[in-house]
Amino acid sequence: MKYIKWCFLLLWMVLIFFFSSQNGTMSSNTSQSFLFAISQFLPFLSGREFFIRKCAHFFLYFVLGILVYLVMKEYTKKPFFWCVLFCFFYACSDEMHQFFIANRSGNVFDVLLDSVASSISLWICFVKQPKI
Numbered sequence: 559m560k561y562i563k564w565c566f567l568l569l570w571m572v573l574i575f576f577f578s579s580q581n582g583t584m585s586s587n588t589s590q591s592f593l594f595a596i597s598q599f600l601p602f603l604s605g606r607e608f609f610i611r612k613c614a615h616f617f618l619y620f621v622l623g624i625l626v627y628l629v630m631k632e633y634t635k636k637p638f639f640w641c642v643l644f645c646f647f648y649a650c651s652d653e654m655h656q657f658f659i660a661n662r663s664g665n666v667f668d669v670l671l672d673s674v675a676s677s678i679s680l681w682i683c684f685v686k687q688p689k690i
Contacts (some may be wrong), residue, residue: 560632562607567625571648575619578652582661613642615668616675623676627683638684645676 580588589607592614597604626644630637649672653664 560629563625563628563632566627567622570618570622570625574622574648574652575655577614577618578655578662579659580662581659585662590595612671619649619672619675620679622648623679624683626676627680639680639682641680642677645680646673649673649676 564675566580577585577588586607593603593605593607593610593667596610623641623645626641627637630644634640646669649669651664652672653669655664656662657664
């Protein structure tokens, strides 16, 4: 089971890296395609690309927090601190990586959003874990 958790975590990290590796045009096209599809059901979101991009950040790092927690709890009795630290540094590296991608840039606000998203999911995992 431990290896399955590692595989999910690594695949999710690769997914985040893939989205970060898209140049500005590709990234914008991805956001606009998703926005078009979702605005068919939620028309008030039409033209809200910035909102969709920030929701994507939140979702990706919310899930990352859960996956990191599932792996880390196997190795330490106090996973919360290490998970927050891991997610924060992954968010930092993700934004630094974007400096090297055409028409992209790193954003401190995105690191903050990513860190908050992963911290919320970690807090939920921590609170919901069975107390033994």
